[in-house]
Amino acid sequence: MQVNPIILPSWLNNKTVFQQEVPLQIRGKAAPSVTITLEISKDPTDGRRVSKLDTDYGVILSLETNTSEKGDFVFDIPAYKASTDAYTFVFKCFSNTVTFSDIRCGDVWIFLGSEFLSIPMKKANAPSAPLKRQTINHLRFFTPARNGLETDEKDIAFEPKTHFKDAAWIKVTDTKELAEVSSSAFAFAYSVADHVKYPIGVVDLSYEDSTILNWISDDMIEQSVAIKDYLEELGLTTDEGRYRAMLKKDEKKRNTEDLKEEIERDKSFFDFDLSKEEKVREMEGAPKTEEEVKEVSTDLDFPNSDKSSMKNNIVSETSSGSAKNLDFGMFSEIITKTEKKQEDSSYIKMRYRPSILYRAKLAALKGLSIRGMCFSPCKDESLFGRYDLLLMGLIGTLASVFEPKEVYDDALMPSMLFVTMHPGAIDYDFPYKVIEFNENLTAFTRKLNMPCGLISLHDLLLPDKTKSFTLGVRLAVSALGIHVTPKMPKSCPECSGVERAGNKLILQFDNLGDGLRLAEGETELRGFAICGEDRIFYPANARILHGVRVMVWSDEIAEPTSVTYGFSPFPHDATFKNLSDLPVMPFRFDREPAFYAPDLYFTSCDKLEFTGIAKEGDDFERLKVFKTFKGNGVITADEMNKTEGAASLHIRYETENSLYGFEPVLSYVSLMAPLEIKGKKRLLVDVFNPDTRKKILKIEDFGEGEIRQQLVWQTLVFPYKKEGTISLESLKFRIEDSARNGEIYIDNIRFE
Numbered sequence: 001m002q003v004n005p006i007i008l009p010s011w012l013n014n015k016t017v018f019q020q021e022v023p024l025q026i027r028g029k030a031a032p033s034v035t036i037t038l039e040i041s042k043d044p045t046d047g048r049r050v051s052k053l054d055t056d057y058g059v060i061l062s063l064e065t066n067t068s069e070k071g072d073f074v075f076d077i078p079a080y081k082a083s084t085d086a087y088t089f090v091f092k093c094f095s096n097t098v099t100f101s102d103i104r105c106g107d108v109w110i111f112l113g114s115e116f117l118s119i120p121m122k123k124a125n126a127p128s129a130p131l132k133r134q135t136i137n138h139l140r141f142f143t144p145a146r147n148g149l150e151t152d153e154k155d156i157a158f159e160p161k162t163h164f165k166d167a168a169w170i171k172v173t174d175t176k177e178l179a180e181v182s183s184s185a186f187a188f189a190y191s192v193a194d195h196v197k198y199p200i201g202v203v204d205l206s207y208e209d210s211t212i213l214n215w216i217s218d219d220m221i222e223q224s225v226a227i228k229d230y231l232e233e234l235g236l237t238t239d240e241g242r243y244r245a246m247l248k249k250d251e252k253k254r255n256t257e258d259l260k261e262e263i264e265r266d267k268s269f270f271d272f273d274l275s276k277e278e279k280v281r282e283m284e285g286a287p288k289t290e291e292e293v294k295e296v297s298t299d300l301d302f303p304n305s306d307k308s309s310m311k312n313n314i315v316s317e318t319s320s321g322s323a324k325n326l327d328f329g330m331f332s333e334i335i336t337k338t339e340k341k342q343e344d345s346s347y348i349k350m351r352y353r354p355s356i357l358y359r360a361k362l363a364a365l366k367g368l369s370i371r372g373m374c375f376s377p378c379k380d381e382s383l384f385g386r387y388d389l390l391l392m393g394l395i396g397t398l399a400s401v402f403e404p405k406e407v408y409d410d411a412l413m414p415s416m417l418f419v420t421m422h423p424g425a426i427d428y429d430f431p432y433k434v435i436e437f438n439e440n441l442t443a444f445t446r447k448l449n450m451p452c453g454l455i456s457l458h459d460l461l462l463p464d465k466t467k468s469f470t471l472g473v474r475l476a477v478s479a480l481g482i483h484v485t486p487k488m489p490k491s492c493p494e495c496s497g498v499e500r501a502g503n504k505l506i507l508q509f510d511n512l513g514d515g516l517r518l519a520e521g522e523t524e525l526r527g528f529a530i531c532g533e534d535r536i537f538y539p540a541n542a543r544i545l546h547g548v549r550v551m552v553w554s555d556e557i558a559e560p561t562s563v564t565y566g567f568s569p570f571p572h573d574a575t576f577k578n579l580s581d582l583p584v585m586p587f588r589f590d591r592e593p594a595f596y597a598p599d600l601y602f603t604s605c606d607k608l609e610f611t612g613i614a615k616e617g618d619d620f621e622r623l624k625v626f627k628t629f630k631g632n633g634v635i636t637a638d639e640m641n642k643t644e645g646a647a648s649l650h651i652r653y654e655t656e657n658s659l660y661g662f663e664p665v666l667s668y669v670s671l672m673a674p675l676e677i678k679g680k681k682r683l684l685v686d687v688f689n690p691d692t693r694k695k696i697l698k699i700e701d702f703g704e705g706e707i708r709q710q711l712v713w714q715t716l717v718f719p720y721k722k723e724g725t726i727s728l729e730s731l732k733f734r735i736e737d738s739a740r741n742g743e744i745y746i747d748n749i750r751f752e
Helices: 183-196 218-223 225-234 238-268 274-283 290-294 356-365 380-384 387-399 433-445 467-483
Strands: 017-019 022-029 035-043 058-067 070-076 083-093 096-112 141-144 169-171 202-203 374-375 415-419 452-455 495-501 502-509 530-533 541-547 551-553 562-565 609-612 622-625 626-630 632-638 647-654 660-664 673-675 682-688 693-700 701-705 714-719 726-728 733-736 741-751
Touching: 017 202, 035 070, 058 070, 096 183, 096 356, 096 495, 141 183, 183 202, 183 495, 218 290, 218 374, 225 387, 356 387, 374 467, 380 387, 415 433, 415 467, 433 452, 452 467, 530 551, 541 726, 626 632, 626 741, 632 660, 647 660, 682 693, 733 741
Parallel strands: 017 096, 096 202, 096 374, 141 202, 374 415, 415 452
Antiparallel strands: 022 070, 035 058, 035 083, 083 096, 141 169, 495 502, 502 551, 530 562, 541 551, 609 622, 626 660, 632 647, 647 741, 660 733, 673 726, 682 714, 682 741, 693 701, 693 733
8 A cells, every 4th residue: 555655844854943932833744634743852962961851852742643634734833942952853654754853943044135145155255254163063054946946947837836856954064065055144144153052044045136026926916906016017917828938938048049059069070050050040030021020029128228128118307327417306216117018928037027936935935934034135126116015025925934924922023134235236327226225125124013124235345255244244233133132233223313403413323232433444434414405415524422423514504404424326435333343324314305415535635545436337446536647746645744634635746847737536437427516616725835835736627826835734715717516527736836846735625
């Protein structure tokens, strides 16, 4: 007689971590209408001997139940406390026995999304700090196939997967498998385990080429009229017929690529088969006549690539990346639309197909109890005008999959940690879009009735293979603050209130932890701007007060009305943090129409380099703030002889035809020139003349002024020579000196 095997949830196997402090429900299938038993035993892992009378060890639970007529069964296991001890689960039904060993009770976390969460260990560099053997022994990871396709699977089926074929829990000693684990997940698990001293398990679902659409379940889309209508508006809804048509096209594309590779291999052996090349053209559907060109259906490749069918359907009031367009009313919601496709076979790229990763990766995890979830958006997700709807769909989907669904103790409610979008996701057509996306994400988390945290990497702009580890550590700080110790911050610090005291604004922050501090290597608090009634923002002075507040002011604004921090698509000077190393989130105090401050980083004369992007398409890098354009010169930062800030420019020069010229480099794309200085009519600059010779300072579009032959700092004033607003594509300084060589100090460039 054939006996049905015992089928158990995919997340339950050897080395599993199950969630502490909440009941565990195990659902499975076996033979119909039979008795099945579960025996749980517990053994100490420290090698100590245990008395047979000790009820905490040995067999600690025995359960028995009957399967239904369809073979379904369920075991309800009571809540256990976190422990480093080893559990063994033994299921028996007739002669069938399933044994899972080396199980631990601790905290279980879910990682899903893309970007930095999806960088595997093999592609990242861990920080140099040594790892503790005892801590790494607490770590377990469960990583299904990244793209959702397991052994022998070529496509993700329309029906949700109920069980994984290949996925299993691994430990750090499983080095080959560990290389594929998310580096952020590893850093997170290690940091949390090092603090709590008990097992941490991470279900690593992150996938680089994914968007939030992939994770929302079909049921959630059907149940939410708003989500369904929005996806229909975008042309992204997929019934079974349309989905299967897309799978056929996927197969055709794979076959075409395989044939192309075969042709290339043949060519390497000087074997040219014209019939194969003709077949490739046929498979690609290459049109031969004008009529055939008209008949070729357009693929729906959302969002707006150069060849996208949606390129002309993006609506926004802002269409240029230059600062001259950053004026009143600049922040319109970016609404992405598409014409409704007439053919059911319209093709959607994999990353924009709703529900596919839910079907392939999430659905098989139903019933898993967890402590919390971490989600990182894809950089393209800022295109969705109604991202709040998609976030609700994601939260609803996760709530339908994971346990506990009902909690009677707020401390046991699962949390949701979000990673904000990195400035590297910049869209030069809509440069402030990433900032607005993060603002909307922040507003969304404040409306949720579950514990939430926001983690930012805006202060880590330079390419760095340790960045994903840093993200994991920051997520761990938030997780500990929410679930373990109230002394730690639950999120990156955010401005929570503003008070005015005379011409100064006093800013309050939440999630301070042990207080605020300047970033390493910084002596000045930068990145703040304030405005008056005219709503024109201008860079401002700032100072940390007793580690808990920040005072912001500008001597030129008597009655400040609003404040921003790091409010730029490239917030290279927004670097201050709390003592837990979480950066303060960029913000604006209000969303009233305003002209936001351009990047005037060069005016302080404190630094010779800054982090920016030279040309569109480049990555962030260290760029020179100033350069010589006439004669020869050596520009250094002098921290001793200055009028304000951390340093002044000390320039030793060699003239050419009695002239030496230098300038701030304003051509970098990240500066978004022309820089418009609203409400200002003149430029002031402090000058020190150490060789006491007669010199003249000439400034492009501002005129010239004589530098006195005195060993004192002197302020030169230059009125703007053009009509209207000061607009800077460049700002050239020329020093006229009859001597061959000379030197000069420049500091505190400012506009009034």
